[in-house]
Amino acid sequence: MLIYEVEVEVEGGEVVEELSNIADNLKLLGDKTRLAMLSLLKEREWCVCEFVEIFDISQPAISQHLKKLKAQGIVKENKRGQWVFYSLHIEDKAYIQAVLDQMPDSKTILSQLNKTQINVVCE
Amino acid sequence: MLIYEVEVEVEGGEVVEELSNIADNLKLLGDKTRLAMLSLLKEREWCVCEFVEIFDISQPAISQHLKKLKAQGIVKENKRGQWVFYSLHIEDKAYIQAVLDQMPDSKTILSQLNKTQINVVCE
DNA sequence: TTCATATATAAGCATATGCTTATATACTAT
């Protein structure tokens, strides 16, 4: 007969991110478009208009994805001129960094999106 | 003036898991219940009836979560007697292993689920 | 100012998701 019994006691001072918060963050990675965006952002910052050209969805759809990522602190924005550039902001989220470390590079991501070349000008 | 131009060419023989497949797998981690299950499964196999006691959802809900995880090859089942035990099956999914490596241990997970003790008998 | 470009927001819609209850199936013991 097996009895599994677990006594639980966790140190109080510990900073443990809530399980549901981690899940909420990971949920954002569970979308093909956002996962590709974040994988591309490993390499450099990208402009919204570049994403609009890369992905086969509307510009509002792009903005909505970025809004969600920004709301959870996974990306940050940088406005320059009429353009908005996004970059990764995951220093305190090791589980996201861990995933992105495993993702292929930008070339491979773009090839899977059937984009052999992108050509966007941001002055 | 900045021109971002990327020429894409990827080796053909490479085994690259499709971006959407990775996203589909990660999507399963984006649920509090499933993320907790997988985190607990890092330590040992768990019986369905244990999960039923740990989580505050119905037994069918537990079964449905496990079915999804099994369908994507993230867990495998092992029937013994009238019980079904589940264990991790992520050897070929580095991005999932990477996330679970970052998750707290079973004690911490259980404490976040407000379970100070579980006591299930599987003969 | 006026226009063009870049981005964000609002509203609506179709589908996906996670849960419930009810029921079916499987295995054990009497």
Place this chain on the structure above:
DNA sequence: ATAGTATATAAGCATATGCTTATATATGAA
């Protein structure tokens, strides 16, 4: 066989999600 326990499946429902089109806002150029 019959009953009890463990698990899975079916059906239905409320909410979440990702997209669209339409419109608003912001910036730069003429």
